Amino acid sequence: MTEITPGSHGQGDAPPPGSPGASPNVGPVRDSVADLPPGSPTGAARATDEAPSAVVGARRPLDIGQDIDLPPGTGAATVGTPTLLGLPQTRQVVQPAFDEHHPPDPALIGDCVHCGFCLPTCPTYVLWGEEMDSPRGRIYLMKEALEGEPLDESMVRHFDQCLGCMACVTACPSGVQYDKLIEATRPQIERRYTRSRAEKLYRDLIYNLFPYPKRLRALRGPLRAYQASRLGSLLTRAGLMRKLPAPLQAMESLAPKLGPVERVPERTPAVGQRRAVVGLLAGCVQGTFFPDVNAATVRVLAAEGCDVIVPRSQGCCGALPGHGGREEQALDFAKRTIETFERAGVDYVVVNAAGCGSNIKEYGHQLRDEPEWAARAEALAERSRDISEFIVELGPVAERHPLPMTVAYQDACHLAHAQGIREEPRKVLRGIPGIELKAIAEAELCCGSAGTYNMLQPEPARELGERKAAAVLATGADLMVTANPGCWMQVATTLARMGKRMPVAHTVQVLDASIRGVPVEDLLERALNGPGTALARTSAAAR
Amino acid sequence: MTAIAEPALSDRTATLADRLRSAVGTERVLTDRTQVRTYECDGLANFKVTPAIVVLAESRQHVVDTVRLCSEAGVPFVARGSGTGLSGGALPSADGVLLVLSRLRRLSPVDADNRQVTVEPGVINLWVTRDAAPHDLAYAPDPSSQLVCSIGGNVAENAGGAHCLKYGFTVNHVLGAEVVLPDDEVVHLGGRAPEHPGYDLLGAFIGSEGTLGVATELTLRLIRVPEAVQTMLVGYHSVEDAAGTVSDIIAAGIVPAAVEMMDALAIQAAEAAVSCGYPEGAVAVLVIELDGPQVEVEAQFRQVEEIARARNAFETRIAADDAERALMWKGRKSAFAAVGRISPSYFVQDGVIPRTKLPEVLAEIDRMADEKGLRVANVFHAGDGNLHPLVLFDDAVEGQAHEAEELAGAILELCVTSGGSITGEHGVGSEKRMKMAKQFTPEDLDTMQLLRCAFDPAGIANPGKVFPTPRLCGERPGVRKGEHPVQAAGLGEVF
Structure with a gap:
């Protein structure tokens, strides 16, 4: 495991290979070409003779069994002892791959005409250029499984490596619902495939921690103490951090700076005439690590004429376990969320985390089998809105004060691809005098956060994070704005690791600052050093 | 949970796999059944063959090594780029090697002065234009799949695209190629100069569909981005009027950058997919694009509008900006895959007819489809008479796939008897090789x-x-x- 430090690519401050900072293209890798001597018979750069592993899909993990010496004549996949947390994994094969409980729908698989239009927007295909790590390939794997191929390590791995960013859903001209397909596949894996002890342990840890705001909050104290002690920097400097297993390193590095918790009241009355009664989903990670965002959301909604109710009894909406294939846990959370907001008597449920919003909008589909819940789930889904969607729908009434600055708005995949919300957040930002929006290259490409992905698949997540961070930096914007805590942590920590810290804020925080007339300097300072921002871990100076 | 044995490779391929692993690296050689099966078809998904071995080449040396080892073992190899071809050109050989080039995706810097760029075969078509754009240059061939198809595949199939009417096919835009021959010799065909003496081996190589060797590097010609581009969308109540407009435009001495036609069914599909806002109630639409010097484009544009009106066009929309132009093209370029929204399955055909025969051939296709009780959507490069009939069918209905295949075949024969050809740009591949006997002695x-x-x-x-x-x-x-x-x-x- 190599540590990423500025200049580790051997090009000083140049962006990583093939990154948008180097070119607006998706995927092409062209570093090293420029440095090669000309004068070949065609005059072409002899790029192909260079050690390619340094440039293309550089950190592609080995296939199962590829890290060990194989006896001659052995297929690569017949043996394998890859390890996680140092514990050996055993090979297993599940046949038939899927059981009868909602396997991927063959009709939806049939919608795929194999055209390949999804390939260039798929993050793993962009990284590795392989069919089985593309949406088209993964759909093909599902088809193979339905045709009787077993669920084995290699199949599970390619499904696990899918970020679930849904960029392919946006790109698909045939309207293939890959979201439904992968969300049907994941519970099958969790139910039928036995993961190694180490991996199971790690997954259990994640899914027993993050979706529980109380447990997360309990962690705040020790985490703050850890951050205050600068133990992390010490470990890093001593090279001990690198000795931790990769997934733990990933978890450690993502934890944002914690500030004092800004408690939001259970009920906040509308400013002026009441236009709606809305409930706010506080979220788990959002609520614990980014409480400022919830406070800002409440203030904005109140200022726009809404009574805001933040039910105390709410918990996780089910997005995190749901996207991880933990169906039972996800459905329990969904039901509790439905009950909570039904009791709250709200016109709308407003969500400020993209992953949660897209999950709530799927409640009807998720609970379709349970007659006593299906209609209620659908009803709640229909009343759910992303904060930017809701603000645009409602129409602004509060006065916006100028915030003269340039903003790079980063599309969260679960907002842009999963909910189709691209214009609304931009409209909210453009409605603030003085803000100039800067487009980020490769906007459709996931930053690698993808829920728990950066904890479960730290290597590709890191590569994607670097790519996104370079693209954000290349805009030269004063502030990066995003609408999902995952993207925030991912990009902010990547930037910090690269020694390029940058102010980051949620869309609604910018709007809140504008409505309250906060000076732009204060907003930027808080977005750089306030709670929720990345800890500066490298010694390199901030930009 | 049961343990199953991996299907054993034949001794010949097992030995080859071992040799390949030591030559190009274990992680670039796939033999796992689950993995190699994802490579069993390209864009023509109804033709499937599982390859024994997949090699993910990342350098010319990997290609040379793979070809050498295949040649020594007498094992066939098939090169593959993005796997978007529509004639099964990259269909693997059973018990053979599939040589995947999608990771050979480096571009050298654009040589703006000489209007050239050298790229690896896995580079995606659109990347070339994106890299060239800052220099006001572009790569002309633009297959509808240009956002994903690879240059190597374009060269193998001599790919066309909407703008080939004016600018020519891939063969007109490749200056040189570095090719690994089937006996692992590396040769250079063509070069950087525009003309070469001797036999035109580069011309022979382009469009050879992977049967003459594997390109590892290609030097492409770039064109100057035209000063002005005007795009219009014209709606008609009859196919004859739309086809007549195309002939009249060419007869008037105008060479548009593109003239694309879509019929009602294709319009319906594109609307369903990308909401491109094509004229309501149109039986046929034309997308006409003119480019060149501003004054010329303006003058010709008025002329084209006039011609369209004379042919009873009921609605003419002019793209006001790049965004509107992009939307007009999006409908057209998504049309193939979009048909997936209105039919469970379909065959994309590719044939050429003399432009002047458009109305009668289309009428005949309609008649043939009615006879079979099938639907045919038509999307095509009308300017050069390159038809893409899409034969729709439901594979769940017993025998319908066969009927559709027959109809698709009959349409190709109709193209040949009308004085055309069995492929315009998709290549012969696996799908149409039997039809070669219809066209050639x-x-x-x-x-x-x-x-x-x-x-x-x-x-x-x-x-x-x-x-x-x-x-x-x-x-x-x-x-x-x-x-x-x-x-x-x-x-x-x-x-």
Whole structure:
């Protein structure tokens, strides 16, 4: 495991290979070409003779069994002892791959005409250029499984490596619902495939921690103490951090700076005439690590004429376990969320985390089998809105004060691809005098956060994070704005690791600052050093 | 939970796999059944063959090594780029090697002064134009799949695209190629200069569908981005009027950058997919694009509007900006895959007819489809008479796939009898090789076979493609008389 430090690519401050900072293209890798001597018979750069592993899909993990010496004549996949947390994994094969409980729908698989239009927007295909790590390939794997191929390590791995960013859903001209397909596949894996002890342990840890705001909050104290002690920097400097297993390193590095918790009241009355009664989903990670965002959301909604109710009894909406294939846990959370907001008597449920919003909008589909819940789930889904969607729908009434600055708005995949919300957040930002929006290259490409992905698949997540961070930096914007805590942590920590810290804020925080007339300097300072921002871990100076 | 044994590779391929692993690296050689099966088809998904081995090449050396080892073992290899081809050109050989080039995706810096760029074969078509754009340059061939198809695949199939009417096909835009021949020799065809003496081997290589070797580097010609571009969308109540407009435009001496036509069914599909806002109630639409110097484009644009009006166009929309132009094109370029929204399955056909025969051929296609009780959507490059009939069917209905295949075949024969050809730009591949006999005499095919044997005497480069009959190069080409000795010995068969 190599540590990423500025200049580790051997090009000083140049962006990583093939990154948008180097070119607006998706995927092409062209570093090293420029440095090669000309004068070949065609005059072409002899790029192909260079050690390619340094440039293309550089950190592609080995296939199962590829890290060990194989006896001659052995297929690569017949043996394998890859390890996680140092514990050996055993090979297993599940046949038939899927059981009868909602396997991927063959009709939806049939919608795929194999055209390949999804390939260039798929993050793993962009990284590795392989069919089985593309949406088209993964759909093909599902088809193979339905045709009787077993669920084995290699199949599970390619499904696990899918970020679930849904960029392919946006790109698909045939309207293939890959979201439904992968969300049907994941519970099958969790139910039928036995993961190694180490991996199971790690997954259990994640899914027993993050979706529980109380447990997360309990962690705040020790985490703050850890951050205050600068133990992390010490470990890093001593090279001990690198000795931790990769997934733990990933978890450690993502934890944002914690500030004092800004408690939001259970009920906040509308400013002026009441236009709606809305409930706010506080979220788990959002609520614990980014409480400022919830406070800002409440203030904005109140200022726009809404009574805001933040039910105390709410918990996780089910997005995190749901996207991880933990169906039972996800459905329990969904039901509790439905009950909570039904009791709250709200016109709308407003969500400020993209992953949660897209999950709530799927409640009807998720609970379709349970007659006593299906209609209620659908009803709640229909009343759910992303904060930017809701603000645009409602129409602004509060006065916006100028915030003269340039903003790079980063599309969260679960907002842009999963909910189709691209214009609304931009409209909210453009409605603030003085803000100039800067487009980020490769906007459709996931930053690698993808829920728990950066904890479960730290290597590709890191590569994607670097790519996104370079693209954000290349805009030269004063502030990066995003609408999902995952993207925030991912990009902010990547930037910090690269020694390029940058102010980051949620869309609604910018709007809140504008409505309250906060000076732009204060907003930027808080977005750089306030709670929720990345800890500066490298010694390199901030930009 | 049961343990299953991996299907054993044949001894020959198992040995080859081991050699390949030591030559190009274990992680670039796939033999796991789950993984290699994802490579069993390209964009033509109803043709499937599982390859024994998939090699993910990342350098020219990997290609050379793979080809050398295949050649030594006498194992066939098939090169593949993004796997978007529509004629099954990258269909693997059973018990063979699939040589995947999608990770050979480096571009050298654009040589703006000489309007050239050198790229690796896995580079995606659109990346070339994106890299060239800052220099006001572009790569002209623009297949509808340009956002994903690879340059290597474009060269293999001599890909076209909407703008080929004015700018020509891939063959007109490749200056040089570095090619690994089937005996692992690396040769350079063409070069950076615009013309070369001697036989046009580069011309022979382009469109050879992987049967003559594997390109590892291509030098492409870039064109100057035109000063002005005007795009309009014209709606018609009849196919005849739309087709008549195309002929009238060309007859008036105007060479548009593109003239694309879509019929009602294709419009319906595109609308469903990308909401491109095509005129409501149109039986046919034309997307007409003019480019060139501002004054010329303006003058010709008025002329085209006039011609369209005379042919009863009921609605003419002019793209006000790049965004509107992009939307007009999005409808057209998504049309193939979009048909997936209105039909469970379909065949994309690719044939060419003389432009002037458009109305009668389209009417005949309609009649033939009615006879079979099938629907045919038409999307095509009207300017050069390149038809893309999409034969819709439901594979859940017993026998319908077969009917559809027959209809698709009959449409191609109609193209040939109308004085056209069985492929405009998708290539012959696996799908249309049997149709080659409709277009060419046995003597023609034997002559082509001579060329092929000069490059690939062992017949290991993408065998079973292009030609209707697998031939052995040791066999003396000429009109076949009687049974081949290999056949007589029961070792091979002619089909």
